[in-house]
Amino acid sequence: AMAYVSSPTIKPINKGVVHKICAGQVILDLSSAVKELVENSLDAGATSIEVALKEYGEEWFQVIDNGCGISPDNFKVLALKHHTSKLADFPDLQFLTTFGFRGEALSSLCALGNLTVETRTRNESTATHLTFDNAGLLVAERKTARQIGTTVTVKKLFSNLPVRSKEFSRNIRKEYGKLISLLNAYAIIAKGVRLVCTNTFGKNMKSVILKTQGSGSIKDNIITVFGMNTFTCLEPLSVSLSGNCKVEGFISKSGYGSGRNTGDRQFVFVNGRPVDMPKVNKLVNELYRGMNSRQYPIAIMNFTIPTAACDVNVTPDKRKLFFSDEGSILQYLRVALEKVYSPNFMTYSANLVE
Numbered sequence: 001a002m003a004y005v006s007s008p009t010i011k012p013i014n015k016g017v018v019h020k021i022c023a024g025q026v027i028l029d030l031s032s033a034v035k036e037l038v039e040n041s042l043d044a045g046a047t048s049i050e051v052a053l054k055e056y057g058e059e060w061f062q063v064i065d066n067g068c069g070i071s072p073d074n075f076k077v078l079a080l081k082h083h084t085s086k087l088a089d090f091p092d093l094q095f096l097t098t099f100g101f102r103g104e105a106l107s108s109l110c111a112l113g114n115l116t117v118e119t120r121t122r123n124e125s126t127a128t129h130l131t132f133d134n135a136g137l138l139v140a141e142r143k144t145a146r147q148i149g150t151t152v153t154v155k156k157l158f159s160n161l162p163v164r165s166k167e168f169s170r171n172i173r174k175e176y177g178k179l180i181s182l183l184n185a186y187a188i189i190a191k192g193v194r195l196v197c198t199n200t201f202g203k204n205m206k207s208v209i210l211k212t213q214g215s216g217s218i219k220d221n222i223i224t225v226f227g228m229n230t231f232t233c234l235e236p237l238s239v240s241l242s243g244n245c246k247v248e249g250f251i252s253k254s255g256y257g258s259g260r261n262t263g264d265r266q267f268v269f270v271n272g273r274p275v276d277m278p279k280v281n282k283l284v285n286e287l288y289r290g291m292n293s294r295q296y297p298i299a300i301m302n303f304t305i306p307t308a309a310c311d312v313n314v315t316p317d318k319r320k321l322f323f324s325d326e327g328s329i330l331q332y333l334r335v336a337l338e339k340v341y342s343p344n345f346m347t348y349s350a351n352l353v354e
């Protein structure tokens, strides 16, 4: 029998609630929050970026850069939703070279925690300290001392999302681990950028977790992050793929993987943007397993793909990409990797025959 339910009225959701709902999709966890801030610093041309954490980020986190700073004309609209200096019109999406483009990060952070900004451009002799409310409105402004650049501080992330706030405290060590892996990705790919991460826990002194020199090559960055011993176990990779695409990077020689744990030493970039491409990881692992079934390879792969052929506007956190020709890129990659590993494939099959 049919159930008769009276039709409910459709009403708009309160604006503040909508803002909180959407913000929770852009900022998923500690690492996606810090990622947005680090990317803003890179977009601002910073050559030195420090990520400072208090209680592993649970209390607050801060990203301090020496980038171009924010001009006073922009203070009022800085943290408003969909306000950006990077994208003016939809077709511009095709020619995107910046990490950001949607003007959602700062506004989302306002909705999920307490945001303050200190900034100074080269045209100002003093810096300004700015406080924003949950809606992204500028509520206080005062002068302060600072070098040229920007410091963004977020206190008490997720404190107003009860479920996530509890999860955040409970999983803080895991969140922190994920953050370090993400910072390693930027430390590897960002050439000429000094990256430092510190944590202050309890009454302890500030401890340095990661520190790179800002060298000019990916090779030197890998050596800084993983050490020389690890680097000598890697094979350089430079391959042309279909449709004006190429991939460059480093991959474990056979027999020199990084143990059972996959993921924490595999980094995939597209045009210098750290992304998730599970199909690439899967392919690399599968081919590697042909020679070394006990370990996973280290892989650092930067794909160069014409910006018009890939769409980064797929998920709110921009980690997923949509390619016009993913299938053939993967096919070319497979052939190339099989070549890299071919002498070992031979040995491997010979062993099987014996």
Ligand code: ADP
Residues within 6 Å of the ligand: 036, 040, 041, 044, 065, 067, 068, 069, 070, 078, 083, 084, 085, 086, 099, 100, 101, 102, 103, 104, 105, 106, 107, 150
């Ligand atoms: P998006 O990066 O997509 O533009 P955000 O909300 O992350 O959106 O940032 C909004 C705007 O604030 C940016 O377009 C940029 O102009 C400015 N901005 C944010 N962070 C910085 C920074 N560290 N240095 C200089 N400008 C910044």
Ligand code: MG
Residues within 6 Å of the ligand: 036, 039, 040, 099, 100, 101, 103, 105, 106
């Ligand atoms: Mg941004």
